[in-house]
Amino acid sequence: MAPLSRAMDHVDRILAQWKQERPDLDVEPMGLLGRLARLRTRLARETEKALAAHGLNAASFDVLATLRRAGPPYRLSPGDLLATTMVSSGTMTNRLDQLEKAGLIERAHNPEDRRSVIIALTPKGFALVDAAVTAHVENQHRLLEALGTDERAALDGLLRRFLAAFE
Amino acid sequence: MAPLSRAMDHVDRILAQWKQERPDLDVEPMGLLGRLARLRTRLARETEKALAAHGLNAASFDVLATLRRAGPPYRLSPGDLLATTMVSSGTMTNRLDQLEKAGLIERAHNPEDRRSVIIALTPKGFALVDAAVTAHVENQHRLLEALGTDERAALDGLLRRFLAAFE
């Protein structure tokens, strides 16, 4: 049952319905997993909003940010980018096409391996991602305001343990 | 810095890169939010796999499950369904079209309001969602095996508090 000291939330109502309709099921895990999914949707939408102010979406930002934080000379292969972004190769090609059209990255041949391509941040891309990440991090601070310092540390630790089971 | 007692994970490496390249930024929140997003992606993919065994995806399951747990007579309007599923009206229309084609729901006119439609679970839809939810909940138990009872309770509590800030 939901803790008495807290108000019933949207997920609690779902659980209560299942308990009524399917009392044979132990739906306890659904609470945690449902809140995680819902929260992630909310947070993703807030993030998209913050990045849109810089003309970016989360997909484009992810690529530019990966190149930026890799450090000089701000060049990686599509394969390198794939390894850190959890998307398919087709998705990455599509993202790179857009960024190239926008003049934020350039594709160059890799002289050491003709199958491979080198993705390089342009000066324009560098300036944009540097401004965007500043705003993005500020927005992330805002999103976490609801939690206290101890809560953030506890939550981060639990998420870390949970995530470790999958990576 | 990352706790000494734990191995560096994917997100830690991203944070370390930012600290090197943009020491002016306080990227602490990025750790928690990054793990939440990554975890959610992993969990969503596992969930899709479990539901695929019943010929459903998470989108279809959400609709059928909402109708099922609402209790007899297993009928709701598209508007009711919208209120619990965090998708746009166009998305809901699309989901209902598919489910109707598959014979899992039926659309009926609402005699009390001709603008409105009544979505009803068919016997076939009822049987399918009842089997699917059993497997789905089993799968959710499996996904949470990585955490102990106390950890689950602590994580759920923190997610609840965090989510409350947005709903």
Place this chain on the structure above:
DNA sequence: TCATTTTATCTTGACGTCAAGACAATGGCG
């Protein structure tokens, strides 16, 4: 009553994503 606003649903067009496979270059190995 009748014009106006609101409500409920659907339509349209654009995106971002994925899985599967195509293609070309490379590396191993007999």
Place this chain on the structure above:
DNA sequence: CGCCATTGTCTTGACGTCAAGATAAAATGA
């Protein structure tokens, strides 16, 4: 040396989603 498996990237076709707007019915209120 030459065949074959592997690697790196891109292409294709299908989905699921959204925002914006279209439609039609119902509620409001002058």
